[in-house]
Amino acid sequence: MAEFLFGAGCVILLVVAAGLVRLLRGPGSADRMMAVQLLGTGGVALVLIFGAATQQPAIFDVALVLALLAAFAGLAFVQASGSDK
Amino acid sequence: MTWVFDLWTIVLVSAGGIFFIAGTTGLLRFPDALTRLHALTKADNLGLGLIVLGLLPQLTSVAAGARLVCVWLLIMLSGACVAQLVAHRIRQASDDEP
Numbered sequence A: 001m002a003e004f005l006f007g008a009g010c011v012i013l014l015v016v017a018a019g020l021v022r023l024l025r026g027p028g029s030a031d032r033m034m035a036v037q038l039l040g041t042g043g044v045a046l047v048l049i050f051g052a053a054t055q056q057p058a059i060f061d062v063a064l065v066l067a068l069l070a071a072f073a074g075l076a077f078v079q080a081s082g083s084d085k
Numbered sequence B: 001m002t003w004v005f006d007l008w009t010i011v012l013v014s015a016g017g018i019f020f021i022a023g024t025t026g027l028l029r030f031p032d033a034l035t036r037l038h039a040l041t042k043a044d045n046l047g048l049g050l051i052v053l054g055l056l057p058q059l060t061s062v063a064a065g066a067r068l069v070c071v072w073l074l075i076m077l078s079g080a081c082v083a084q085l086v087a088h089r090i091r092q093a094s095d096d097e098p
Helices: A002-019 A021-025 A029-053 A057-082 B002-029 B033-058 B062-096
Strands: none
Touching: A002 A021, A002 A029, A002 B002, A002 B033, A021 A029, A021 B002, A029 A057, A029 B002, A029 B033, A029 B062, A057 B062, B002 B033, B033 B062
């Protein structure tokens, strides 16, 4: 079970890395922000999978902090790009 | 009896991974910023929710399961709010262009 969960974590890591291409190509700042949001969500999924695979529930607090930081990063982007008028 | 839990975990985590792949493919391939935002918000959050549901039988205490569900709820709420704000920003940016 731990091997399967580590394998699933590797798959999610590869998927998130592929999604970062949008960071390079995105024809707008909102597209780049969406790639960062994908990184945040994928990172939370990875941390949760590793926490369950190694049977260390203390890692779930890291996922909570990462989710909060991703939310604040999105809000900061909207605030910063909206006040450029 | 533990094979039922293992089967549950394998099926749901695999389904969550497939939804992650689908959502990221949408982020890369959709033609418009708003459609990409839709793919990111719906498919990737659904993938995360399925992964959380799949991981719940693997934990040994109810408190850890409650923390997992709290992380999931936080991601869903913050994702929904940030998606609305980013969509408003995309609409403003496309209105500014000639």
